[in-house]
Amino acid sequence: MKIYPAILTDSLSQAQQQLDIAQELSDIETVQIDIIDGRFADNLTFTAADFGELEFGDLTCDLHLMTEEPMDAVYELIEYSKVVPVRAVIGQVERMSNQKFFLEEVEKHEWEPGLSLDIFTPLEAIDDDSWQFLKVVQLMGVEAGFQGQQFNPHVLEKIEELKLLALKFEKSIEIIVDGGVTTETMKKIVDVGVDSVAVGSALWNATDKQALLNSLARV
Numbered sequence: 001m002k003i004y005p006a007i008l009t010d011s012l013s014q015a016q017q018q019l020d021i022a023q024e025l026s027d028i029e030t031v032q033i034d035i036i037d038g039r040f041a042d043n044l045t046f047t048a049a050d051f052g053e054l055e056f057g058d059l060t061c062d063l064h065l066m067t068e069e070p071m072d073a074v075y076e077l078i079e080y081s082k083v084v085p086v087r088a089v090i091g092q093v094e095r096m097s098n099q100k101f102f103l104e105e106v107e108k109h110e111w112e113p114g115l116s117l118d119i120f121t122p123l124e125a126i127d128d129d130s131w132q133f134l135k136v137v138q139l140m141g142v143e144a145g146f147q148g149q150q151f152n153p154h155v156l157e158k159i160e161e162l163k164l165l166a167l168k169f170e171k172s173i174e175i176i177v178d179g180g181v182t183t184e185t186m187k188k189i190v191d192v193g194v195d196s197v198a199v200g201s202a203l204w205n206a207t208d209k210q211a212l213l214n215s216l217a218r219v
Helices: 012-024 048-053 070-079 099-108 154-168 183-191 209-218
Strands: 002-007 030-036 060-066 086-092 112-117 136-140 174-178 196-199
Touching: 002 012, 002 209, 012 030, 048 070, 060 070, 060 112, 070 086, 070 099, 086 136, 099 112, 112 174, 136 154, 154 174, 183 209, 196 209
Parallel strands: 002 030, 002 196, 030 060, 060 086, 086 112, 112 136, 136 174, 174 196
Antiparallel strands: none
16 A cells, blocks of 8 residues: 655645655655645645745655646646656546546656546546546545545445446556545555555644554554
C-alpha cells in the first residue's frame, strides 16, 4: 500500500512547508497536490503555473485536477514540466469535456494518465475508449474539493465494481482512495484491495506525522 500525502492549499509557503515535511518522512516518494479552480468546487488553490516556485527535493508529485476543464491545467503544467517532477496527472471526470483527449495528452508527456470520480459519480462515467490509456483511477472517499471530511463507505462498493470493470477491459490500473483516510477507516480500505491512498488532514493535523504513517502502514 502506497501512501501519498495530499497537499490542498492556496498558500505556496504552506505547500512548501508540507513538501519539506514529506521529504523527511520515511517511505514517502510521492505527494499529491490538489488544484482547484473555484468553479468545480467552492474552494481555490494555487495553480500549476505556480509550481516553478516549489522545491520538491527527491519527491515526485501527482496532480489532482478538480477544475472545470482539466486540460487547461495540463497546458499550464507543460510549460513547467522541466522543473516539476510529475508522476501522474489525475483529472476529475465530472467537468471534463473529452476524457480520451485529456488522457492522450497526459501520456504524451510521459506522465501516468488518470481519472478521478467524485463520491457519487458512477463508474459508468468512465468512457469505454478511455480504458486503453488509463494507468490510475482515483475514487473519492469524500466530496471532492475540501479536506477534513468524514469518510463515506459508499466508495468501498465502488472499489469492488471498479476491479471487475478493469478485468472486463483487461486493464491493470492503480486504484487510489482519496479523502477521509484515517487509522479507523484504513482497515476497510485495505480489506477491499486498494493500491494507494491519499492522506490529507489526518496527516497534517497529527502531532507525530511519522507515527501516523507507521500506523497506517501497519493496518
